Amino acid sequence: MKKLSLIFLLLITTLFTACSDKKENKEVISSKEVIKVGTSGGYYPFTFFENDKLQGFEIDIWNAIGKKLNVDIEFKTAKFSGLFGMLETNKIDTISNQVTMTEKRVAKYSFAKPYVFDGAQIVVHEDTQNVSSLDDLKGKKIGVSLGTNYVNIVKDYDKDSQIEVISYDGNGFEQDVVLKRLDAFVQDRVSSVELIKKSKLPLKLVGSPIVIIENSFPFIKNEKNEELLKKVDSAIVALREDGTFKNISMKWFNTDITTK
Template sequence: MARFVGVRWWNQFILAFICFLLIIACSNHGSNLTAKQTLKVAIQPTFAPFQFMKNGQLQGFDIDIVKGIGKSVGFQVEFENLRFEGMLGALQAGTVDAAVAAMSITKERLNTVSFSNPYFRSGLAITVRDNNQNITNFDSLRNKRIAVLLGTTGANEAKKVPGATIITLESTDQAFLDLINGNVDAVINDVPVILYALKTGSLRGIKIAGELLTQEYYGIPVRKNSPNLNLINKGLDTIIKDGTYAQIYKKWFNTKPPQLPKTAPV
């Protein structure tokens, strides 16, 4: 009888322990990051003012935004340098958890990844040399030499220009340098990048030609059905409501931020 009671007690102990493990597993299943966990974020720090290196330090609007989101909801951020055109593949492969790279939310990209709510409103602009009077709009780019960045919406827009020679580069600095040196006739790039360069005086002898070609919104891409998406959106909402977003925006663009939609019109 004593042996039977001992066996029954042992079986009950094992059953209780298994139940305890199941409770822990269920509570963690599908959960988002916690304060002790890390979000691995892909970047390419060659795109001022969004992300760039200065005096050996990583900085920029995108960097401040992701750090602000992490701080507001309690996760650490680990940045990993990747080429822009390889970021979506890295997300699908699971080698990174998210990417922040001034990436426009487009229908094509939404087929392969999910995006956070928009965190920036932008648009494409044509940049030419100061003395260029011939290029004033999209139509006047016909048969011209146009510099673009690899894998960007600017590159896609340039493909629509009849007869254009498209020079694809990996660096914004190189694109503007080719323009200043006369190697290309125009650069199609995101307007905030151009305005920042003109504001800081790092570029001279160029100007924006005509009106913006497009209006677009940047988002933070993650894998399809990623449990981190809700947490990122929650953090973004928090920093917008508490004024952190406006402070970061003013720091880099010296003005108030525009109203952002919950979803991007694509």
């Protein structure tokens, strides 16, 4: 009888220990930090869906940051025009969608160190001749993505409002240039090159970049985010120095856009 009681006691102890270990492990897993990153999922090759899987340059960059910091990255997708609203309402911690560091944005948000160096580019139909700058587009129509900095870049250049700027909520301006409903569109140089390469649309880049732009991740200015920002900055520096960012860039663009 004593022997049976001893066996029963050992079983109870083992079960209790196992349950305690499981509970402890669960607490460890649940306490792992999560960074919520907003992205459009519709800006090839930076962030896009293929076979229902979110992928792209931006996704690889944040997965590398998450691994470096030993945190989980949770991606939330929405149209670009709605991402800043999600940031303002704390639905996400930051945005990863080639956000340009403008003076206005830098005054409002805390930005991580730049991770992309690119340029604003004019793209036209391949039949178009004699266009190499915004001056050549005066009296014509150009398309840009709603909520992006390209609207401001064009308007800052075109002081007399001689260019008609049409904003698109998402993509669509590419097809309108192909159909010659628009005379041109403006977006970043790198994604324009990749778009033409993948889609084989009758488009071409013209002239030099209008301006050189730096992209980074915006955070709401508060004490909590300042600590997070320090961690993200440290990861950006380390991943640039060890070649991880360069490798990701070469994978998607066959050139390094992560350094000046």
